[in-house]
Amino acid sequence: MLKLLALDRFTILLIVMVLLASFLPVSGVAATVFSVITSAAIAILFFLHGAKLSREAVVQGITHWKFHVVVFTFTFALFPVLGLIAKPILLPLLGKELYWGFLFMCFLPSTVQSSIAFTSVAKGNVASAVCSASFSNIIGMFITPILVSFFILGQSKHGFDPTASILQITLLLLVPFILGQILRPYVYPYMLKLPSLVKAFDQGTILMVVYGAFSSAVVAGLWNVLSGKTLLILTLACSIFLTIIMLLAFYIPKWLGFNKADQVAIFFCSSKKTLASGVPMAQILFIGQPLGMIVLPIMIFHQIQLMVCGVIANHWSKQSETELE
Structure with a gap:
């Protein structure tokens, strides 16, 4: 039956994480501890990626400017434009606060850990x-x-200091990655002997992110703030929006002539929005506004994107393995 439904173990585990978070969300002190553990797992994951990649690959990644232009255009141009175009449809259906939240989601940057983890699982760049x-x-x-101030608030009334976020990204991502690069001659030989362990760590990190993020949404009152009808409309809007973005992120890199590894990486980096950075920014940018309503769209969109990307990444991974046989 599972084969007929095209479900594998990883997909089932993703569904289990969502159900577990819905009925047994981590909260309070436990949520703090879980967040620390997840952060440690992310740091280790970046360390492993640093150790796994050759110096030549890193230099190629940094200098691959066409790749970065495409991802940047999707994240900070195409997403916002589509969100603004959808205003005549979404505003009457969702109301002002929820539409603000939907548009805020469109203005957010991409995810970090899940974009990299999904790209790794799917054998991308x-x-x-x-x-x-x-x-x-x-x-x-x-x-x-800037986008929020111009298109939502009209005029920013509160300052925004990115220093802490930049420091957090540097400590969580770049420092472990650089350490992995430095220690690559010592670590990489062991990674070659344990490829299944590295893959399991990739997928395990994604499962932790899914559970932690969905728990936060549930604890914040995901199932209580809105009626079932409005929640369904919002979920459908997020699903349709993600479908449109993913179709564009799938075909445009092909039309532009990127190779398969780049196409995979562009797909995952261009189609996602961050919840981890989104909620803290919302707390700063929307002081005095109904924060729960504003962050709800990114909470729902985030869960949908992780579920869908998990299935796609695993499918492409199996497809890649089959092609090599």
């Missing part, structure tokens, strides 16, 4: 994904507040 996801989050600390 991890070096370029690392550089692109990092750049997206750093530049997003400046671009997102």
Whole structure:
């Protein structure tokens, strides 16, 4: 039956994480501890990616400017434009606060850890994904507040200091990655002997992110703030929006002539929005506004994108393995 439904173990585990978070969300002190553990797992994951990639691959990733232009255009141009175009449809259906939240989601940078992890699982260009996801989050600390101030608040009334976020990204991503590069001669031989362990760590990190993020949404009142009808409309809007973006992210890199590894990385880096950076930014940018309503769209969109990307990444991974046989 599972084969007929095209479900594998990883997909089932993703569904289990969502169900577990819905009925047994981690909260309070436990959520703090879980967040620390997840951060440690992310740091280790970046360390492994640093150790796995050759210096030549890293240099190629940094200098792959066409790749980064495409991802940047999707994240900070195409997403916002589509969100603004959808205003006549979404505003009457969702109301002002929820539409603000939907538009805020469109202005956010891409995810970091899940973009890289999904790219790795799907055998994509991890070096370029690392550089692109990092750049997206750093530049997003400046671009997102400007877009919010111009298109949502009209005029920014509160300052925004990106220093802490930049420091956090640097410590969580770049430092472990650089350490992995430095220690690559000692670590990489062991990684070659344990490829299944590295893959399991990639997928395990994604499962932790899914559970932690969905728990936060549930604890914040995901199932209580809105009626079932409005929640269904919002979920459908997020699903349709993600479908449109993913179709564009799938075909445009092909039309532009990128190779398969780049196409995979562009797909995952271009189609996602960050919840981890989105909620803190919302708390700063929307002081005095209904924060729960504003962050709800990114909470729902984030869960949908992780579920869909998990299935796609695993499918492409199996497809890649089959092609090599």
